[in-house]
Amino acid sequence: MKGFDRVARLYRWSEYATFGPLLSRCRFEFLSSAEEAQRALVLGDGDGRFTAALLASSPEVLVDAVDQSAEMLRLLSTRCASERVHTHCIDAMRFHLHGPYDLIATHFFLDCLSTNDVETLALRIAANSAPNARWLISDFDIPAGILRWPARLLVRSLYLAFRVLTGLRIQQLPPWRQALEEAGFHCLQSVPRLRGILVAEMWVLRPTMRVR
Numbered sequence: 001m002k003g004f005d006r007v008a009r010l011y012r013w014s015e016y017a018t019f020g021p022l023l024s025r026c027r028f029e030f031l032s033s034a035e036e037a038q039r040a041l042v043l044g045d046g047d048g049r050f051t052a053a054l055l056a057s058s059p060e061v062l063v064d065a066v067d068q069s070a071e072m073l074r075l076l077s078t079r080c081a082s083e084r085v086h087t088h089c090i091d092a093m094r095f096h097l098h099g100p101y102d103l104i105a106t107h108f109f110l111d112c113l114s115t116n117d118v119e120t121l122a123l124r125i126a127a128n129s130a131p132n133a134r135w136l137i138s139d140f141d142i143p144a145g146i147l148r149w150p151a152r153l154l155v156r157s158l159y160l161a162f163r164v165l166t167g168l169r170i171q172q173l174p175p176w177r178q179a180l181e182e183a184g185f186h187c188l189q190s191v192p193r194l195r196g197i198l199v200a201e202m203w204v205l206r207p208t209m210r211v212r
């Protein structure tokens, strides 16, 4: 087994043991705003908890679920047994986007990418999205103020753990907000949790900035 395959089965339980319900609250923060979605791109959803909730809340949505871990995708397929979901076991950077998407979701995924990859991905997604497409994001963050250093330490420890467990090479949070802005997205809403160490954000593609 390689990469996230090694942790797939334990992922959910280790998440609950460390952060309780906080990561789930981030994932589902803006779910209700996606009820009308028709075409969704869900990158790195792991065991499929977000995709399952999306299918339940958005009756017409068709989902491209992309993950490079076969074991994670197997769990996702079991949890989301629906003809409305198409799974793709491939590196997101090599996935041929079948847009236009009106919903993109990346929960605790952008932190697995390098700065270059986040920039490239954001531009590719913008070019394959419908006007006003929404992008839901959950991730770790480094808040300003007194919690800056504890947050840095926590994020560093998590990267170290994932490096040991999955071989993840990335070691710091990429500047994904900047990448999204440069690709033409605009932040509509940001909800901090755990005093800003976690964040859930909803971004929208400005119609005039759409590349294609």
Ligand SMILES: C[S@@+](CC[C@H](N)C(=O)[O-])C[C@H]1O[C@@H](n2cnc3c(N)ncnc32)[C@H](O)[C@@H]1O
Pocket (backbone or CB within 6 Å): 004, 005, 027, 043, 044, 045, 046, 047, 066, 067, 068, 069, 072, 090, 091, 092, 093, 106, 107, 108, 109, 112
């Ligand atoms: C930290 S887990 C997050 C899982 C889930 N989204 C969540 O909210 O907990 C990252 C997921 O992204 C996948 N992943 C990481 N890098 C990837 C890449 N370059 N292409 C596709 N999937 C990737 C991993 O296999 C894993 O399932």
